Amino acid sequence: MHALRLHADRDLRLEEVPPPPPPGPGEAQIAMRAIALNHIDVWGWRGMAFAKRQLPIAVGAEAVGEVVALGEGVTGIAPGRRVVPYGGLTCGTCRACLAGRDNLCENIAGIRGFHVDGFAQGFVNMPARLLVPVPDGVTTEDAACAGITFSTVQHMLFDNARLEPGEVVLVHAAGSGIGTAAVRMAKAIGCTVIGTAGDDEKVAKARELGCDHVVNYTTDRFESLARRVTGKRGVDVVFEHVGASTWQGSMLSLRMGGRLVTCGSTSGVSAETNLMMLFQRQLRIMGSFGATLRNIAEGLDKMQAGVRPVLDAVLPLDRFQEGLARLESRRVFGKIVVTL
Numbered sequence: 001m002h003a004l005r006l007h008a009d010r011d012l013r014l015e016e017v018p019p020p021p022p023p024g025p026g027e028a029q030i031a032m033r034a035i036a037l038n039h040i041d042v043w044g045w046r047g048m049a050f051a052k053r054q055l056p057i058a059v060g061a062e063a064v065g066e067v068v069a070l071g072e073g074v075t076g077i078a079p080g081r082r083v084v085p086y087g088g089l090t091c092g093t094c095r096a097c098l099a100g101r102d103n104l105c106e107n108i109a110g111i112r113g114f115h116v117d118g119f120a121q122g123f124v125n126m127p128a129r130l131l132v133p134v135p136d137g138v139t140t141e142d143a144a145c146a147g148i149t150f151s152t153v154q155h156m157l158f159d160n161a162r163l164e165p166g167e168v169v170l171v172h173a174a175g176s177g178i179g180t181a182a183v184r185m186a187k188a189i190g191c192t193v194i195g196t197a198g199d200d201e202k203v204a205k206a207r208e209l210g211c212d213h214v215v216n217y218t219t220d221r222f223e224s225l226a227r228r229v230t231g232k233r234g235v236d237v238v239f240e241h242v243g244a245s246t247w248q249g250s251m252l253s254l255r256m257g258g259r260l261v262t263c264g265s266t267s268g269v270s271a272e273t274n275l276m277m278l279f280q281r282q283l284r285i286m287g288s289f290g291a292t293l294r295n296i297a298e299g300l301d302k303m304q305a306g307v308r309p310v311l312d313a314v315l316p317l318d319r320f321q322e323g324l325a326r327l328e329s330r331r332v333f334g335k336i337v338v339t340l
Contacts, residue, residue, distance in 0.1 A: 001018075006056060007055055031066045031123055088112075103289055163189070174211055222249055257281070310334030
């Protein structure tokens with residue numbers, strides 16, 4: 001079968017490898033259909049793995065596939081069903097896993113495509129418990145964006161920030177994969193959305209996407225817009241994933257008792273925080289990493305209901321590296337999906 005494997009930093013090769021054996025007890029074999037690109041793919045491509053890994057490694061952390069074979073004891077899913085695999089190899093037995101908090105697994109064996117072989121290959125054997133069925137009516141390309149993108153946003157906005165209908169939310173990098181998903185999910189429940197973008201073209205696209213107000217954060221202060229739009233009150237929720245360059249402005253944008261939820265730090269991992277403002281204004285800061293299996297299912301349900309991901313491009317597997325380069329340079333609006 002074909003597999004796209006990383007041999008060294010920025011050295012991706014599409015090559016023939018042996019297929020996996022028949023699925024073992026509790027496993028399902030998946031024919032992979034599409035991969036959605038994320039910054040974690042860029043980090044791995046650039047050699048930024050945070051744990052030891054053995055190269056070559058098949059890439060791809062977010063995907064969708066079709067069940068082709070079942071191991072002993074697997075029920076509730078049949079061959080031919082499209083599924084979204086969970087990218088983290090969780091243990092399934094620790095307290096967090098048993099409580100449905102998969103992203104807090106105490107014994108995780110790694111993330112596919114980053115620490116261990118990922119989904120950019122013909123077939124993959126997976127524990128059946130880590131597969132989420134794709135509802136009818138959801139396209140394969142859209143479903144490819146459920147395992148990380150939609151689930152991460154679902155976890156951030158609704159599990160952590162507890163976003164409610166009618167609230168005002170500031171979405172940073174509104175043209176990114178998770179930014180576009182956040183805008184659509186927030187608008188779907190009647191929120192007012194203030195978006196930020198890095199150039200005027202993305203500002204225009206973010207407005208077309210549904211943002212009520214958009215600012216080019218490279219030329220204007222988004223915190224001033226946030227205060228002006230809300231009559232100096234401040235926004236209810238800040239959706240953060242940019243990091244150091246937006247952190248202080250994000251804090252200043254919040255209302256009394258406002259909530260900031262963050263899942264990323266692409267502009268730097270350290271930022272100063274005004275502690276007096278934090279406690280006097282009773283702000284809440286929440287870190288959010290990954291998502292749960294339940295969040296993947298919730299994201300797929302939203303896709304079925306019409307809240308679709310924004311697709312920047314759909315590319316064949318041999319153009320995977322081109323997609324990574326575009327993502328690295330931020331020349332994208334929405335998601336890049338690669339089909340197998």
